[in-house]
Amino acid sequence: MTRPVIIGLTGSIGMGKTTVAAMFEKAGVPVFDADAAVRAMQGPDGELLPAIESAFPGSTGPDGVDRDALGKIVFGDKEKLAKLEAIVHPAVGRKRAAFLDENAQAPIILFDIPLLFEGGGNKAVDVVVVVSAPAQVQRERVLARPGMTEEKFEHILGLQTPDAEKRAGADHIIDTGTSLEETKAQVQAIVEQLRSAMADNG
Structure with a gap:
């Protein structure tokens, strides 16, 4: 049985990845959102709460993980961040495997993974799509977010692959420094190209 072609979608903060993932979904491609999976597992009654509370006492409450409290604990501390990732990453991997099983009949599926390169996930997908925009556009978008500061932005950039x-590692680059219509056309072109390649190979 042929399995779906797996697209790994990634992009640095503020590049418009969420918008592009939604466009792929509208084009009929099932999307696994790693961030959304993490939010659900860290939300109220989330399955990761006991392990996170045990590792970082005081970082969870009735509403799930207190992101500010947990952020203060792990911010700038590589060991603590690694400890948190050791709880979160395997759980996300299990969710992703379940999603793959559920969508085994789909011709193309997409994994929306912010840290695709950082975690080595680019080796586990068939096609890497990078969402990108000019640095100035990225900076303006990110600094417009509530609670964002120059320091936080620089710290996040420092953690991400430039x-x-x-x-350079992408099979396709989607430029979001253009209009939404132009971005949508880029998404559509990739989907059509993959579908026609599959038809040729099928």
């Missing part, structure tokens, strides 16, 4: 490296 945009130029991501672009």
